[in-house]
Amino acid sequence: MTLDAKIPxxxxxxxxxxxxxxxxxxxxxxxxxxxxxxxxxxxxxxAAAATLAEQGYRVKCxxxxxSPRRAHSIAAQxxxxxxxxxxxxxxxxxxxxxxxIKGGDFRAREANVHRLAEISNxxxxxxxxxxxxxxxxxxxxxxxxxxxxxxxxxxxYARGQTGQQLLLGAYSALSHQxxxxxxxxxxxxxxxxxxxxxxxxxxxxxxxxTDGKISSHAGDAVLLCTGGYGNVxxxxxxxxxxxxxxxxxxxxxxxxxxxxxxxxxxPTCIPVSGEYQSKLTLMSESLRNDxxxxxxxxxxxxxxxxxxxxxxxxxxxxxxxxxxxGNLAPRDISSRSAKEVCDDGRGVGPGGLGVYLDFADAIxxxxxxxxxxxxxxxxxxxxxxxxxxxxxxxxxIYPAVHYAMGGxxxxxxxxxxxxxxxxxxxxxxxxxxxNRLGASALMQGLADGYFVIPNTLGTYMASQFGKKVDPNAxxxxxxxxxxxxxxxxxxxxNGTRSxxxxxxxxxxxxxxxxxxxxxxxxxxxxxxKIPKLREEFWSNLKILGSADGINMELERAGRVxxxxxxxxxxxxxxxxxxxxxxxxxxxxxxxxxxxxxRDDEHYDYVAAWKYEGDGQPPTLVKEPLVYEEVKLATxxxx
Amino acid sequence: MKFYLxxxxxxxxxxxxxxxxxxxxxxxxxxxxxxxxxxVNEDLTKKGIEPIQFDSDCREGICxxxxxxxxxxxxxxxxGTTCQLYMRKFRDGQIITIEPFRADSFPVExxxxxxxxxxxxxxxxxxxxxxxxxxxxxANSVPxxxxxxxxxxxxxxxxxxxxxxxxxxxxxxxxxxxxxVTHLGLLPQGKPENDRRVLSMVRQMDKEGFGxxxxxxxxxxxxxxxxxxxxxxxxxxSYSFASIKESVGISI
Numbered sequence: 001m002t003l004d005a006k007i008p009x010x011x012x013x014x015x016x017x018x019x020x021x022x023x024x025x026x027x028x029x030x031x032x033x034x035x036x037x038x039x040x041x042x043x044x045x046x047a048a049a050a051t052l053a054e055q056g057y058r059v060k061c062x063x064x065x066x067s068p069r070r071a072h073s074i075a076a077q078x079x080x081x082x083x084x085x086x087x088x089x090x091x092x093x094x095x096x097x098x099x100x101i102k103g104g105d106f107r108a109r110e111a112n113v114h115r116l117a118e119i120s121n122x123x124x125x126x127x128x129x130x131x132x133x134x135x136x137x138x139x140x141x142x143x144x145x146x147x148x149x150x151x152x153x154x155x156x157y158a159r160g161q162t163g164q165q166l167l168l169g170a171y172s173a174l175s176h177q178x179x180x181x182x183x184x185x186x187x188x189x190x191x192x193x194x195x196x197x198x199x200x201x202x203x204x205x206x207x208x209x210t211d212g213k214i215s216s217h218a219g220d221a222v223l224l225c226t227g228g229y230g231n232v233x234x235x236x237x238x239x240x241x242x243x244x245x246x247x248x249x250x251x252x253x254x255x256x257x258x259x260x261x262x263x264x265x266x267p268t269c270i271p272v273s274g275e276y277q278s279k280l281t282l283m284s285e286s287l288r289n290d291x292x293x294x295x296x297x298x299x300x301x302x303x304x305x306x307x308x309x310x311x312x313x314x315x316x317x318x319x320x321x322x323x324x325x326g327n328l329a330p331r332d333i334s335s336r337s338a339k340e341v342c343d344d345g346r347g348v349g350p351g352g353l354g355v356y357l358d359f360a361d362a363i364x365x366x367x368x369x370x371x372x373x374x375x376x377x378x379x380x381x382x383x384x385x386x387x388x389x390x391x392x393x394x395x396x397i398y399p400a401v402h403y404a405m406g407g408x409x410x411x412x413x414x415x416x417x418x419x420x421x422x423x424x425x426x427x428x429x430x431x432x433x434x435n436r437l438g439a440s441a442l443m444q445g446l447a448d449g450y451f452v453i454p455n456t457l458g459t460y461m462a463s464q465f466g467k468k469v470d471p472n473a474x475x476x477x478x479x480x481x482x483x484x485x486x487x488x489x490x491x492x493x494n495g496t497r498s499x500x501x502x503x504x505x506x507x508x509x510x511x512x513x514x515x516x517x518x519x520x521x522x523x524x525x526x527x528x529k530i531p532k533l534r535e536e537f538w539s540n541l542k543i544l545g546s547a548d549g550i551n552m553e554l555e556r557a558g559r560v561x562x563x564x565x566x567x568x569x570x571x572x573x574x575x576x577x578x579x580x581x582x583x584x585x586x587x588x589x590x591x592x593x594x595x596x597x598r599d600d601e602h603y604d605y606v607a608a609w610k611y612e613g614d615g616q617p618p619t620l621v622k623e624p625l626v627y628e629e630v631k632l633a634t635x636x637x638x
Numbered sequence: 639m640k641f642y643l644x645x646x647x648x649x650x651x652x653x654x655x656x657x658x659x660x661x662x663x664x665x666x667x668x669x670x671x672x673x674x675x676x677x678v679n680e681d682l683t684k685k686g687i688e689p690i691q692f693d694s695d696c697r698e699g700i701c702x703x704x705x706x707x708x709x710x711x712x713x714x715x716x717x718g719t720t721c722q723l724y725m726r727k728f729r730d731g732q733i734i735t736i737e738p739f740r741a742d743s744f745p746v747e748x749x750x751x752x753x754x755x756x757x758x759x760x761x762x763x764x765x766x767x768x769x770x771x772x773x774x775x776x777a778n779s780v781p782x783x784x785x786x787x788x789x790x791x792x793x794x795x796x797x798x799x800x801x802x803x804x805x806x807x808x809x810x811x812x813x814x815x816x817x818x819v820t821h822l823g824l825l826p827q828g829k830p831e832n833d834r835r836v837l838s839m840v841r842q843m844d845k846e847g848f849g850x851x852x853x854x855x856x857x858x859x860x861x862x863x864x865x866x867x868x869x870x871x872x873x874x875x876s877y878s879f880a881s882i883k884e885s886v887g888i889s890i
Contacts, residue, residue, distance in 0.1 A: 051771040066693065067758055069798055070701040086778060122772070129774035131767045131822050133791040140781025158791060164700055165794055172766035179762040187758075210747060239695040273668045276677055279697045381699065384722050385670075450771040498683050500676070544688045549650065550748040552691055553683070 003256070003608060003623040006411040007111040012629045013094070016115040019412070020455055024462035031056035034461055037204055037219035039191045039246050041068030043163075043170055043442060044425025045225030047449025050173035053182035055454060060217060061174070061183055062206060064190045064241055064555075069171045072227060072239040073445060076163025077284035077378070078147060079155035080127075080442040082120035087144050091152040093117045098630065100440060103149040103330050104405070104433020105582035105598065106632050107262070109606075109625065111412060112430045119447040124156055126450055130169045134158050147438035148285055149330040149637070155439045160284050160377045166442055170449070190555065191246045192483040194222065194253045194421070195475050201250075201421035202469040205479045207487070209555060212548040214487065216480050218471035220464050221420045221457065224250060225449070228404030228426040230263065232563045232570060233515070234507020236401035237269060237282040243559035244566045247408050247427050251569075255416040256608035256621060258429035259406035260566070261574035264436055264583045265516050266402030267334035270385055270395075271354040275504075280400040281385060283357070283378055285438040288327045290362035290371065291395070293318050293334070295346045295355050302348050306356055306394050317341055325637040332435045332583045332596075333637060335399035339516045340594065342398075349396040358394035399516060403441060405432040405583060406573070409608040409623070413456035414448060417608075420460060424448035429606065434582025487547050490557045495540030499556045502537045506530070506560070506567055514571050519587045523575040527568060534564040569609060569618065576620065579603045600632050639665045639730045643678065645690055646737040651747050657735065667726040671714065672697060672704070674725055675736075690736075692750040697721040699862065702797035705744075705752045705804075707737040712801035712860045719799065719862045739804035743811070743847045754800050756846040757814060763842035764835040765818045767828050780826050793821035795863040802857035802865075808849030813857035815839050816873035817865045823876060833880035833890035840877050 008015040026034070034057050038049045041063040049061040063071060085091040097117035101108055124142070128134065134156050135143040144153040158165040177183040188209040195203035195216060203218040229244035230236040251257045268283045294314045296302055301309050317337055319326045329337070338355050341347065348354045363371055368391060372379070379390045386396070407429040414422045414430070425445040432440065509529055513522035537560070545551045580589040580596035581603070589597040606623040641662040648655025662678045669677070672694050679689035695703040699722040708714030714723050728734065736750065744752040782790075794817070802813035819836050822828035828835070851870050858867040883890055 047771070054770050065695060065701070065703065066754060067702075067798065069761075070695055070703050072696060072701070075696045075698055075700050084777070122774075124777045125774035126769075126771055128777040128780075129767070129769045129827055131790075131794075131825050131828050133787050133794050133821065133825065134777075135791075136782055136784045136787040138784050140783050140787075141778050158794075161700065161795060164797075165791075168794065172761070173769070173771075175758070175761045176766040176768060185758075187755075237698075239701065240697055241695050274666050276666055276669050276673050278670075278673050278676055281698050381722070384699075384718060384724065387724075387726060454771065498680050500680065542683060544683060544686065550691050550751055553689060 001610065001621050003409065003417065003621055004411065005109060005623060006413060008412065012110060012114050015111050016118055023455055024458045026458045026461050028056045030465070032058065034058065034221070034464070035060065035219040036221050036223065037217055038062070038223045038225060039204060040071065040225035040227060040427070041174065042071035042073035042225060042227060042425065043167055043445030044449045045071065046167065046170035046174045047446050048223055048225060048424055048453050049183050050170060050177050051450050051454045052457070053177035059177070059183040060186065060219065062186045062189045062191060064188065064209065066188050068174055068185065068187065069168060071167060072242055073167045073442070074164045075239065076442055077160045077282065078286040079145065079157035079162045079439040080123065080166065081147065081154050081439045082124045082156060082443065083117055083154060084121055084124060086142060087153045089152045091154050095152065096120060096154065099150050100431070100437060101433065101630055102635055103437035104435050105596065105635055106433065106600070106630070107581050107625065108431055108433030110627055110629055115452070116431050116444060116447050119451045120443050122451055123443060123446045127166060127169050130173060132158060132165045132169045145286060145289055146328060148288065148328045148334070149437040157286065160286070160375060163442060166446065170446070191226070192249065192558070193479045194250045195479045196253050196418065197469045197473055197475045200419045203471070203476060205483045207483070210550060212551070214480055214483050216471065216476040218469055218476065220468065221422060221460060223422045223424060223453065224408065224427050225424045226427045228407070229566060230401045230404055232506070232567050233401040233510050234503050235272065235277060235280050235511070237266060237280050240279060243562065245559050245562045247423070248562045248566050250408060250416070250418070250421060252611050253418070254611070255418045255421055256409040256610055257406070257569060258409035258606050258608040259573065260570045260609070261577055261584045262405035262434045262582060263401060264331060264403035264405060265335040265399045267331055267338055267399050268357060268397045269400035270382065271349055271398040273350065281381065282400070282402065283382060283395065283397060285331070287357060287375055287378060290374070291327065291357040291359050292316055292361060293327050293355055293357055295341045295348060299345045302346060302352065306358070315341070315346070322637045329637045330435060330437060332585070335516055336585060338399055354396040354398045356394035357397045359390065360394070363391065403436055405429065405434060405436055409606065413459050414453055415460055422453060422457065424453060434584055487554070487558070490541065490561065491543050491547050491554060493539065493541045493543070495542050497540050497542055499541065499543065499553050499560050502533065502541065503556070503560045503563065506533060506564060510567055510570070514574050517585050517587050518574050520575065523571050526571045527575070530564065530568045530571070537561065537564055572618070573607055573609065576607060577603055598634070604632070639667055639725055639728070641665060641674070641728065641731070642733045644733065644735040647690070647749055648746050649748065651745055655746065665725055669725050670697070670721055671708070671723040671725065672721050690750065691748050694721055700797060702799035704799060705739045706750055707739055707804060709735050712739055712804040713862055717862060717864070719797070739800055741800070741803045741809040743803065743809060744800055756848070757798055757800060757811070759846060760811065760815060760839055760842045761818070764838040765822070767822060768831060782826060786824055790821050790824040793817045793824070793865065793869055796865050797863050799862065801860045801862065803848060805856040805860040806849065807854055807856065808852060810851050810857070811843050811848040812851040812870045812873065813861060813865055813867065815843050816869040819873045819876060820869045832876060833883060836873060836876045837880050837884065
């Protein structure tokens with residue numbers, strides 16, 4: 001099997017334009033004949049649903065929350081990048097492109113990233129027009145701030161709630177289209193399987209989470225906008241309900257899963273405080289604009305009050321190691337550095353798993369009111385959770401699982417190897433390589449939804465005239481029956497252990513063996529243990545109640561069952577990639593200074609995995625990464 | 639810590655419900671309120687009692703999915719959502735009553751889960767700026783004074799949880815609606831549709847059975863996003879102007 005990314009010919013900066021000039025179009029009258037199924041209503045899903053509906057397609061949109069406005073994009077705090085260069089500080093489309101490629105440790109596809117950088121400016125225009133209240137300066141023009149991995153200020157923001165405001169923008173556009181009758185919205189409806197007819201994705205099976213009814217929906221194309229799989233680690237900054245089921249089910253139906261080992265561990269989260277914990281809370285990266293990260297130089301000082309540790313006894317390790325980027329070093333590097341100092345015994349707080357993020361200097365320089373205005377809600381949140389006042393005492397932070405760069409494989413059209421199946425936003429693998437820069441997730445979700453898919457979907461749709469599938473085709477019945485059987489199986493196990501206990505155990509195993517640092521031995525151990533845990537899950541799970549109504553344990557069980565398979569794929573990919581790059585750090589492959597050591601000769605490819613059946617190892621399909629514009633270099637933020 | 643819980647259990651939307659008594663044992667003070675229920679649910683499952691069904695998702699105070707009334711107050715003591723409420727705020731040994739949000743327009747679906755689709759329909763009635771992707775001018779082409787943008791942001795911060803309607807003795811959704819009307823109404827981009835928006839959103843709100851505002855301000859007191867009740871006054875003013883225009887035949 002070979003993968004064709006369908007990258008347009010021509011120079012890098014002309015590819016998108018030439019694609020648009022020659023892309024297949026579907027005329028408005030014909031768009032009305034097509035039913036598009038969109039799963040997920042976050043930035044990518046809501047933007048795609050609204051935009052495709054504006055164009056005339058008939059859209060059905062599904063989400064598991066009780067309202068599309070609650071998708072987890074809502075929780076993104078810091079901001080969204082764009083190459084506007086409103087600051088006159090040397091930014092450009094090329095620079096945003098290059099920063100993103102470099103930030104991704106040269107493991108992303110050039111053409112996709114350049115397109116993303118080109119579109120970034122349109123996104124800001126679009127959001128302002130729909131009423132997103134971005135931060136402004138007194139003159140009335142838009143304000144910017146800096147984020148990790150960049151030396152320019154290109155991040156637009158709405159206090160610490162940028163994701164919320166962008167999602168509400170997309171949600172309002174979606175609501176408008178629902179009111180017009182162009183989108184049919186299915187909330188509290190979870191996708192359970194993909195329906196493939198003659199090799200094309202033509203529908204989905206869903207479960208109504210209110211009455212338990214399982215049914216199928218047929219469409220002319222399916223768009224998965226279902227986010228990332230960070231919750232495979234149990235503890236993450238993802239929402240409680242985030243899951244891999246939609247993309248994993250598509251994988252089991254033939255779509256390739258690319259680079260699952262590229263997981264992002266975010267450096268600034270509130271440290272874990274106990275076993276009972278259900279999630280980790282992110283403290284926006286924007287805090288690193290003004291906060292300084294440090295730990296004591298000597299282990300003996302770790303137990304002391306931070307105030308009692310004098311300046312010369314503190315190790316501002318990011319500023320020391322990466323003087324030109326300092327506290328704004330990219331996420332993977334900052335996270336690993338935090339782990340290093342904690343492994344060295346110099347961590348602070350309970351269990352020694354924490355570092356300080358100190359605002360004392362910024363408060364001295366700018367005054368408390370400025371810090372309050374910039375980050376007030378984050379300080380309040382921190383106070384709520386920890387009971388500590390970060391204006392008085394430095395925050396304690398520690399890395400936590402945050403984002404999945406890996407996802408379903410897609411070509412330039414955002415279509416997977418399964419014709420008709422398109423994948424947008426975090427759910428695909430395409431733009432961030434091995435590490436995502438801050439404020440780029442919102443950019444990608446909205447780019448895919450508002451501007452990419454509306455232009456690329458036509459390529460597939462134009463080939464589908466007169467090919468409507470019969471919603472009673474055997475493939476639909478087979479998929480519905482298999483979902484029903486699986487739900488009955490889950491509820492009938494009647495064992496002794498709760499869903500969460502399995503999920504926690506899987507998460508801990510993955511965090512230990514396939515988290516911030518990985519090695520062959522640990523990965524092999526995880527690969528031995530996961531199947532055993534899965535076996536126990538299917539024989540000893542306990543779920544009470546029935547499948548005919550609201551049953552949140554049952555919902556979680558279905559998701560955890562998929563995580564228990566997906567976790568294995570993640571470890572397998574991590575074991576296959578004998579190099580360190582971005583968020584994937586194999587301890588065997590590092591420079592003498594402890595930096596990630598890439599192996600471009602052997603691993604400069606996208607690892608896409610093909611499902612071969614339960615109990616069978618998946619096949620690795622490689623998409624070589626071809627760099628026409630950028631020279632591969634060792635990332636340096638020193 | 640230990641707590642004595644009185645929890646609303648209701649099998650189905652049409653069934654009747656009642657408070658059941660459960661004990662919450664060995665709860666860490668650092669646990670959030672929802673994590674406390676998670677622990678109780680593990681315990682109930684062990685005992686063969688169906689776990690308490692409740693909505694939650696982001697667990698960081700922004701998605702607006704929490705819908706619990708704690709000791710009679712939507713989201714419980716202090717400002718913020720239920721997921722941002724920590725057990726150290728309670729006394730060891732305290733009795734805690736947990737019910738779903740109570741408002742006629744939010745029917746209970748099961749236990750602590752309510753149906754808030756009424757808010758969706760209000761949003762669909764006019765909570766948007768009509769604009770097509772691709773048609774926007776440059777983002778800096780229309781300067782917006784910082785104070786205006788800031789105030790719009792204050793209003794836009796609403797998380798749509800429904801605590802305002804649940805707290806109101808009239809079951810009024812006016813804080814929610816006024817937040818959206820204010821957010822979009824203040825911005826130059828939203829102004830062309832201001833009259834249409836306020837009329838259709840308020841009418842939809844009435845249709846959904848939400849009550850009117852009688853200046854009780856319980857909504858403001860429980861709002862996790864800090865939306866001020868003064869936005870309601872602003873909405874009433876816009877509504878009056880728009881309905882006068884409409885009644886004298888000025889097209890809006």
